[in-house]
Amino acid sequence: MPEMPSTRDRILVEVTIAAPADAVWEAIRDPAKIHNWFGWDADTLSDEIDFIFARHVRPEETARILHFKGMPDRFEVEARGDTSLLRIVRATAAEAGEENVYDDIVEGWISFVQQLRLALEQHNLGTRRTIYLEGAAKPGGSAPIAALGLTEHSRAPAGNTVRAKLASGDKVDGIAWHRTPFQCGVTVPQWGDGLLIVTDKPTTETSPDGRGMVILTTYGLSDAAFGELEARWKLWWDAHFMKAAEPSCS
Known part of the structure; x- marks a missing residue:
């Protein structure tokens, strides 16, 4: 039997957010709240949120880990007192060397997580x-x-x-x-x-x-x-x- 290829976890983005872990977890689980930080205003935004965050996820509620079906990325939320650590992790081939290569999805995740941090810390996820x-x-x-x-x-x-x-x-x-x-x-x-x-x-x-x-x-x-x-x-x-x-x- 051929050996399964080895993988490693690559942290795509990791940010500290001045908000409780439950609030951050809810912000990545509630479609209405996701609408106030993910992507940008577009006619397709609601459908994209439904596809990505509702129909193609496998959540671990207790551990606050959100797996995306069909892609190797996952969200992890950790409580750090009154703040939280939010990271996006990608399971990738052990020998892959992608850190310094432009990737639309990676750069998009980074932008959107930073928009989430601003929305939570300064606007209580208000309308943008x-x-x-x-x-x-x-x-x-x-x-x-x-x-x-x-x-x-x-x-x-x-x-x-x-x-x-x-x-x-x-x-x-x-x-x-x-x-x-x-x-x-x-x-x-x-x-x-x-x-x-x-x-x-x-x-x-x-x-x-x-x-x-x-x-x-x-x-x-x-x-x-x-x-x-x-x-x-x-x-x-x-x-x-x-x-x-x-x-x-x-």
Whole structure:
């Protein structure tokens, strides 16, 4: 009988959240609450949440572990006093060396967990509104982090103050929320204590000047203020990036 391939657990993301473990567990189990941190506003969001978090999971309620059917990833929630440790773990081949390779799913999990942390710590999982933009840089352009003028700030350790005038025209006076080799998150008080996540994706033959995406998360903006923000970002984005196909959150 052939030997089964050996596997190892790889931690994709691990964050401490200033909320009790029961609250974090409920936030990843209740579809209404998942809607306030997972992905971004899209017509397909409710269906995606139902597919991923309701119909294709195997929960261990007592241990607070959420397994996803058909994929090697799982959520784990650990109580740490008044705070919690949330990690996403992937069972992968023992010899795999994926840590420094861009992976859409991994970077997506990281973005969404950071959105969850913000939503729980600062907004009690309140209603948000988001703007999502994705595409490849036009000839002579650059990937979103550089195009927005965030190259230096993207290297700042989490918790550092970030003061910047973005190429979009927005002023940011927040803190560095998180970073990976491919993305960075910055809080934006001007968006109702919101969050900007900017991700650079690897170049390809069809996008040699760079490509990537941004997620703007806002809270409490009036319809007029949100509309102005959305129009300004779409105008800037369309001037610098080619439109991508309509994406899904997963």
